[in-house]
Amino acid sequence: MANTGNEKGNAKQAETEKEAVLPPKSNFSEWFNTIIDIGKIMDVRYPVKGLYVWYPFGFGIRKRVYSIIRDVLDNSGHEETLFPLLIPENEFMKEAEHIKGFENEVYWVTRGGMSPLDVNLALRPTSETAIYPMYKLWVRSHADLPIKLYQVVNTFRYETKHTRPLIRLREITSFKEAHTVHATWDEAKAQVDEAVMLYTDIYRQISIPVLISQRPDWDKFPGGDYTIALDAVMPDGKTLQIGTAHHLGTNFAKTYDITYENENGEQVLANQTCYGISERSIAALISLHGDDKGLVLPPVAAPIQVVVIPVLFKQGAEEVMAACNTVVDSLKKAGIRVETDASDLRPGAKYYKWELKGVCLRIEIGPKDIEKKQAVLVRRDTGQKEFAPLDNIVGEVTARLSAMGNDLYTAAEKRQNDFILPCQTLEEVKEAIQTGVATIPWCAEEVCGKKMEEEIGAKILGIPTKQDGVAGICPVCQNKTSKIVYVARTY
Numbered sequence: 001m002a003n004t005g006n007e008k009g010n011a012k013q014a015e016t017e018k019e020a021v022l023p024p025k026s027n028f029s030e031w032f033n034t035i036i037d038i039g040k041i042m043d044v045r046y047p048v049k050g051l052y053v054w055y056p057f058g059f060g061i062r063k064r065v066y067s068i069i070r071d072v073l074d075n076s077g078h079e080e081t082l083f084p085l086l087i088p089e090n091e092f093m094k095e096a097e098h099i100k101g102f103e104n105e106v107y108w109v110t111r112g113g114m115s116p117l118d119v120n121l122a123l124r125p126t127s128e129t130a131i132y133p134m135y136k137l138w139v140r141s142h143a144d145l146p147i148k149l150y151q152v153v154n155t156f157r158y159e160t161k162h163t164r165p166l167i168r169l170r171e172i173t174s175f176k177e178a179h180t181v182h183a184t185w186d187e188a189k190a191q192v193d194e195a196v197m198l199y200t201d202i203y204r205q206i207s208i209p210v211l212i213s214q215r216p217d218w219d220k221f222p223g224g225d226y227t228i229a230l231d232a233v234m235p236d237g238k239t240l241q242i243g244t245a246h247h248l249g250t251n252f253a254k255t256y257d258i259t260y261e262n263e264n265g266e267q268v269l270a271n272q273t274c275y276g277i278s279e280r281s282i283a284a285l286i287s288l289h290g291d292d293k294g295l296v297l298p299p300v301a302a303p304i305q306v307v308v309i310p311v312l313f314k315q316g317a318e319e320v321m322a323a324c325n326t327v328v329d330s331l332k333k334a335g336i337r338v339e340t341d342a343s344d345l346r347p348g349a350k351y352y353k354w355e356l357k358g359v360c361l362r363i364e365i366g367p368k369d370i371e372k373k374q375a376v377l378v379r380r381d382t383g384q385k386e387f388a389p390l391d392n393i394v395g396e397v398t399a400r401l402s403a404m405g406n407d408l409y410t411a412a413e414k415r416q417n418d419f420i421l422p423c424q425t426l427e428e429v430k431e432a433i434q435t436g437v438a439t440i441p442w443c444a445e446e447v448c449g450k451k452m453e454e455e456i457g458a459k460i461l462g463i464p465t466k467q468d469g470v471a472g473i474c475p476v477c478q479n480k481t482s483k484i485v486y487v488a489r490t491y
């Protein structure tokens with residue numbers, strides 16, 4: 001590719017800072033690995049496979065996303081708490097299905113100091129087996145229900161598949177897990193539905209559209225009755241599971257003897273649910289909105305929302321700096337996260353630096369702008385350059401930031417819909433999933449589903465919870481069905 005001045009500038013700029021140059025987003029895998037590094041999200045050099053270090057900037061994004069998660073949960077009757085990390089082997093090994101699903105992924109602590117432990121301790125891969133023995137002690141009567149608790153902890157899974165920062169970790173550093181207890185199966189079902197609605201709301205706030213589907217039975221949570229999953233369609237057309245809600249029925253209540261006394265004084269098994277989100281939420285945020293210049297962050301999640309850049313010449317430099325400081329003060333007072341870049345970097349290098357970090361809005365102020373009592377505002381997502389009056393800068397900035405959050409969602413939703421490719425035959429599905437998510441009629445019988453996965457060489461993602469019920473023909477058994485199913489390559 002011709003090496004124009006700009007590339008040379010960037011490469012030179014990158015060269016001096018010994019930073020990698022960001023590949024185009026069309027090379028998504030490389031783009032993702034590079035932006036995690038030069039966008040200062042996570043440092044992947046930690047000397048344990050699957051464990052990574054949050055850079056402060058990336059941690060700032062996490063902090064904002066998780067404060068949205070906490071707000072949504074706290075305002076819907078949940079309470080946050082904290083259970084121990086270590087789980088005694090006898091508790092962990094109680095629920096057969098659960099063990100089968102996790103036995104290859106559990107880390108074990110077998111020694112304390114130099115002496116072997118009398119009971120080996122599991123590092124929680126998820127906390128059912130830490131929490132439910134305590135729920136057994138806490139649940140006595142109907143009056144104790146529902147319980148709706150969550151915690152945000154690190155969990156450990158000895159993932160044997162390819163580990164990747166934010167996407168597939170061995171230490172899941174930001175595992176938000178909710179665990180609820182209810183009197184009846186239907187109340188637990190209503191809780192699963194609420195969890196899916198809350199997750200959809202959380203993702204809408206960070207401008208992430210999701211596909212919602214019920215996982216096939218052979219892919220549900222180990223020990224659960226059924227699983228509803230939220231998937232993001234990544235820029236390469238592969239899906240990333242960014243949230244799951246599980247109806248546990250009375251399976252764990254039986255194992256851990258969680259019963260309550262009902263009105264007639266009988267002991268009744270409780271029904272339970274659990275639902276989780278991890279730092280994959282940040283992976284989706286970075287992946288869906290980023291572009292060739294770097295991060296593009298929805299304002300609610302951006303550690304720095306606005307950067308003010310004084311355009312300094314010998315003439316009028318003082319007035320320009322004074323105007324920039326006034327703008328910064330008024331934006332800060334309005335609660336906006338703003339920085340000034342008065343460094344001696346060339347303007348082009350400044351734009352490159354702050355665009356890479358996904359700063360939502362750039363404000364440029366030069367001597368001509370002072371005369372006209374205006375500033376130049378440039379939106380990160382559209383690159384749109386507009387003049388705005390200095391005397392209403394807070395209003396002008398606030399309006400653009402809220403518009404940007406909505407516009408990012410609308411744009412991402414359109415890209416997601418363009419990835420959905422309706423198919424009628426397995427041949428069409430094979431073709432479609434090379435670039436996106438196929439839909440195909442399915443009678444929902446396991447034998448057909450398994451056959452389909454085998455034929456296609458990819459996994460059934462799930463049956464969309466919202467269907468228009470148009471009749472189709474199951475491509476395996478040829479029976480009529482009103483169900484369709486998503487099929488996709490997955491992370």
Ligand SMILES: Nc1ncnc2c1ncn2[C@@H]1O[C@H](COS(=O)(=O)NC(=O)[C@@H](N)CS)[C@@H](O)[C@H]1O
Pocket residue numbers: 125126127128157159166167168169170172176177178221241242243244246274275276277278279280
């Ligand atoms: N290795 C991993 N790295 C990053 N995120 C993961 C990993 N494994 C699972 N997740 C995320 O964590 C979410 C919850 O995990 S889970 O196994 O589906 N569900 C549970 O563990 C239930 N106890 C609900 S909290 C998943 O939807 C997925 O988004």
Ligand SMILES: [Zn+2]
Pocket residue numbers: 442443444445448474475476477478479
């Ligand atoms: Zn069939």
